[in-house]
Amino acid sequence: MEHLGLSLALFGAALAAALAGIGSAIGIGVAGGAAAGVMTEDPNKFGSCLILQALPGTQGIYGLLIAFFVLNKLGLLGGAGAVALTWNQGLQILASCLPIAVVGWYSAIWQGKTSAASIQMISKKPEAMGKAIILPAMVETYAVLALLTSILMLMGVQVG
Amino acid sequence: MGVARLKKAELYYHKSVHEQIAAVLQESGACQIISTSEETFTPPADIEALIAKTDEKLSDVRYLTRTLTPHYVDPVPALDRMLGERPDVTMTELEELAAKTDLKAVCEKTRETERETGDVRVKLSEARMNVSLLSALSFFPYPLSVITEGTRTVTGLTGTIKAANISGFKAALGDFSKYKDDSELIIAPYDEKAQDVYAAVIYSRAIEPEIREVCAKNGLSLVEIPASLTGTPDEEKEKFTASVSELEAKEAELGRKMAEIAQANVPTVQKLSDYYNSLANRYNGMASSDETASTMLTKFWVPAEKADSLRQSIEAIGTDIELTYSAPAPDEEPPSLLNNGDTVRPFNILTELYSSPKYRGIDPTPLLAPFFWIFFGMCLGDAGYALVVCGTILWVFRKYKKIAPGVKDFIKLFLFCSVSTFIYGVISGSFFGNFIDSFLPPLIPLKNALMLVDPMTNPMQVLGISLLLGVIHLMFGLLIACYDKLRHGEFIDALGNDLSWFLLIVGLCLYGVGLGGMLPPHFIQVGGGMAGLGAVIIFIYAGKGEPNWFKKIINGFLALYGSTSYLGDILSYSRLLALGFGSAVIGMVINLLGGLAADIPYIGWLIAVVVIIGGHIFSIAINILGSFVHPLRLQYVEFFGKFYTGGGEPFTPLTLSQEYVNVRS
Numbered sequence: 001m002e003h004l005g006l007s008l009a010l011f012g013a014a015l016a017a018a019l020a021g022i023g024s025a026i027g028i029g030v031a032g033g034a035a036a037g038v039m040t041e042d043p044n045k046f047g048s049c050l051i052l053q054a055l056p057g058t059q060g061i062y063g064l065l066i067a068f069f070v071l072n073k074l075g076l077l078g079g080a081g082a083v084a085l086t087w088n089q090g091l092q093i094l095a096s097c098l099p100i101a102v103v104g105w106y107s108a109i110w111q112g113k114t115s116a117a118s119i120q121m122i123s124k125k126p127e128a129m130g131k132a133i134i135l136p137a138m139v140e141t142y143a144v145l146a147l148l149t150s151i152l153m154l155m156g157v158q159v160g
Numbered sequence: 161m162g163v164a165r166l167k168k169a170e171l172y173y174h175k176s177v178h179e180q181i182a183a184v185l186q187e188s189g190a191c192q193i194i195s196t197s198e199e200t201f202t203p204p205a206d207i208e209a210l211i212a213k214t215d216e217k218l219s220d221v222r223y224l225t226r227t228l229t230p231h232y233v234d235p236v237p238a239l240d241r242m243l244g245e246r247p248d249v250t251m252t253e254l255e256e257l258a259a260k261t262d263l264k265a266v267c268e269k270t271r272e273t274e275r276e277t278g279d280v281r282v283k284l285s286e287a288r289m290n291v292s293l294l295s296a297l298s299f300f301p302y303p304l305s306v307i308t309e310g311t312r313t314v315t316g317l318t319g320t321i322k323a324a325n326i327s328g329f330k331a332a333l334g335d336f337s338k339y340k341d342d343s344e345l346i347i348a349p350y351d352e353k354a355q356d357v358y359a360a361v362i363y364s365r366a367i368e369p370e371i372r373e374v375c376a377k378n379g380l381s382l383v384e385i386p387a388s389l390t391g392t393p394d395e396e397k398e399k400f401t402a403s404v405s406e407l408e409a410k411e412a413e414l415g416r417k418m419a420e421i422a423q424a425n426v427p428t429v430q431k432l433s434d435y436y437n438s439l440a441n442r443y444n445g446m447a448s449s450d451e452t453a454s455t456m457l458t459k460f461w462v463p464a465e466k467a468d469s470l471r472q473s474i475e476a477i478g479t480d481i482e483l484t485y486s487a488p489a490p491d492e493e494p495p496s497l498l499n500n501g502d503t504v505r506p507f508n509i510l511t512e513l514y515s516s517p518k519y520r521g522i523d524p525t526p527l528l529a530p531f532f533w534i535f536f537g538m539c540l541g542d543a544g545y546a547l548v549v550c551g552t553i554l555w556v557f558r559k560y561k562k563i564a565p566g567v568k569d570f571i572k573l574f575l576f577c578s579v580s581t582f583i584y585g586v587i588s589g590s591f592f593g594n595f596i597d598s599f600l601p602p603l604i605p606l607k608n609a610l611m612l613v614d615p616m617t618n619p620m621q622v623l624g625i626s627l628l629l630g631v632i633h634l635m636f637g638l639l640i641a642c643y644d645k646l647r648h649g650e651f652i653d654a655l656g657n658d659l660s661w662f663l664l665i666v667g668l669c670l671y672g673v674g675l676g677g678m679l680p681p682h683f684i685q686v687g688g689g690m691a692g693l694g695a696v697i698i699f700i701y702a703g704k705g706e707p708n709w710f711k712k713i714i715n716g717f718l719a720l721y722g723s724t725s726y727l728g729d730i731l732s733y734s735r736l737l738a739l740g741f742g743s744a745v746i747g748m749v750i751n752l753l754g755g756l757a758a759d760i761p762y763i764g765w766l767i768a769v770v771v772i773i774g775g776h777i778f779s780i781a782i783n784i785l786g787s788f789v790h791p792l793r794l795q796y797v798e799f800f801g802k803f804y805t806g807g808g809e810p811f812t813p814l815t816l817s818q819e820y821v822n823v824r825s
Contacts, residue, residue: 130513
């Protein structure tokens with residue numbers, strides 16, 4: 001049982017990177033479908049479509065960021081070797097990963113849907129690009145808040 | 161500063177000079193023609209004739225652009241073109257070019273080539289189809305004329321059949337004992353798994369109906385062979401294979417011809433496209449003019465500061481012209497043109513992306529500019545990234561001298577913001593993430609000496625700063641709303657809607673900070689007093705105009721409950737910490753990966769360099785997007801929510817079309 005703490009913490013890092021990554025993949029996929037549809041009509045919209053499609057991608061990066069944060073905290077990056085962790089500390093790290101894992105997952109999917117709708121919007125009104133970017137960004141707010149929560153929680157957990 | 165003052169111009173002129181007038185108005189780029197709202201209005205006949213003539217030319221230009229552009233190889237890279245590397249021409253030069261260019265002839269040549277290409281393609285696809293059909297029929301030993309023409313007594317048919325049905329089909333034909341010798345079944349070589357197998361039946365004409373019935377019953381689906389095929393399949397195939405390669409050569413030849421036409425004509429067509437589009441804009445704009453038998457009247461808006469120079473250029477045309485300027489009437493809603501100095505102008509785009517202000521409204525651009533500048537800096541927050549962005553932009557400005565003003569302003573926005581990014585990067589100790597700590601240890605003391613905040617070890621400090629900036633931003637918004645209401649004489653609303661909340665929130669903040677011991681204790685009383693006063697005003701104001709006392713009280717409490725939305729607004733600024741943190745940690749991760757890669761023997765350093773450079777470029781791109789979008793959201797949602805609705809009509813002057821060339825005056 002001596003490695004349970006480490007396993008729990010790694011499980012948290014895995015959840016953060018995996019769930020947020022899945023969410024971003026779905027979100028970008030949904031937006032990409034809409035972008036491809038718009039570009040069949042007007043290939044010149046590639047630039048604006050790409051920006052809108054990229055918006056739901058940040059959750060995956062936030063998840064990765066938290067995963068790296070955890071790995072760094074555990075001493076698994078570089079040759080230093082893992083720090084000793086009680087199962088309680090491991091569970092705390094797992095809990096800290098949950099906000100970005102769950103919120104990243106869902107918010108990226110919904111942000112992708114909003115991005116897809118925004119892409120449809122700029123196909124009819126290219127001049128509304130500013131508004132089209134803001135709508136998906138409204139969804140991302142909650143991913144940013146979750147990221148912040150995860151970071152603050154992780155910083156609070158004492159290890160080693 | 162703010163929304164430019166406009167004048168309403170009424171221009172009366174003799175019909176003989178209407179083309180010169182139109183040209184002057186358009187080339188000034190400062191006149192928005194006021195279009196008529198009367199439904200029964202008919203444009204002056206002279207102008208309608210010009211529109212019709214231009215439309216005819218435009219349809220040729222559009223046809224050529226659409227057809228030739230895919231064949232055209234632009235010697236100027238697309239990025240250079242976007243940054244203004246395009247031919248410089250004057251309208252006079254364009255006019256001369258238009259006069260000497262025979263668009264009809266180019267169109268004719270293009271259409272001819274297009275038609276020939278189409279014909280060749282039809283023939284080619286026919287020939288290819290025949291080749292594949294003939295390959296499938298290669299099992300057939302006789303000339304195909306047996307099937308396509310037949311002899312006096314014998315004819316035949318071909319089709320495909322499922323492998324599983326073949327034995328049944330054979331048996332059914334065999335059962336025709338009476339006709340056994342009058343038919344022959346030939347089946348292509350096949351294996352048992354094959355889906356569709358080619359088969360041919362040759363039979364006496366006398367039994368045609370019976371044979372066709374047997375074929376239909378056994379699932380033979382007929383394949384028509386073109387009547388022109390008469391030789392054996394192999395002979396015919398050889399013929400068509402030769403014709404396919406011949407046609408392919410011809411198609412390639414026509415493609416080259418099209419490319420030649422494109423290369424020779426597209427630059428001219430692009431110039432003419434701008435020319436005729438300019439003319440179309442011009443005449444469509446002038447179509448709102450009123451006319452009498454010999455005069456015309458055009459009304460337009462012009463910025464007050466350009467009114468005099470415009471008058472000079474118009475009066476230079478002739479003497480039969482009368483131009484009067486007047487201030488917009490109170491019931492008129494002129495378009496709005498943002499008029500800001502060099503420092504604020506790059507931020508105009510942020511306001512315009514939301515919605516232009518009303519003509520008599522407040523221009524929020526100078527108000528949001530400093531906040532956007534700071535917020536962007538905090539979100540990107542890296543001195544190294546700032547240097548890269550700044551260096552790239554300065555290089556672009558040095559290399560490209562002809563960037564269009566709008567594009568240049570947008571790039572300048574990032575140049576300005578790279579300064580705040582650099583400052584915040586220095587005071588938060590971020591240079592390409594933790595590059596200094598990882599790879600340049602001698603510089604650590606310098607970095608630490610300049611650091612004022614440390615989000616990595618003390619995030620609460622930066623969170624506090626973010627939220628404080630949020631409070632300042634929101635309160636500033638409330639004060640602007642208050643000022644705007646006072647300007648219009650709405651004293652009660654200013655007090656109840658804006659000032660009261662200002663008192664409540666600032667009071668609460670002072671109270672809290674006082675309790676926390678960060679300010680002298682009498683701030684607790686001052687803050688408490690302000691907050692109490694604010695709350696009382698909000699409570700009373702919410703019940704205003706409600707006769708029922710009970711409802712008055714309910715409304716009052718509901719209004720106070722609205723303070724939760726302020727809480728949400730303020731917490732929203734925590735994203736400044738989170739995004740700044742995000743860029744710092746992504747940078748850190750990249751350096752870490754680079755460091756790990758460096759341990760790989762022999763080529764490790766190379767991989768490390770690639771990882772670090774590529775990673776940071778990616779990080780800059782993704783973080784700029786976030787650092788643009790999120791501060792913008794803080795302006796649009798939190799800040800504008802307090803005082804700004806926009807809703808103005810943007811000023812859209814009559815201008816020259818400059819899609820492909822720069823038109824100089």
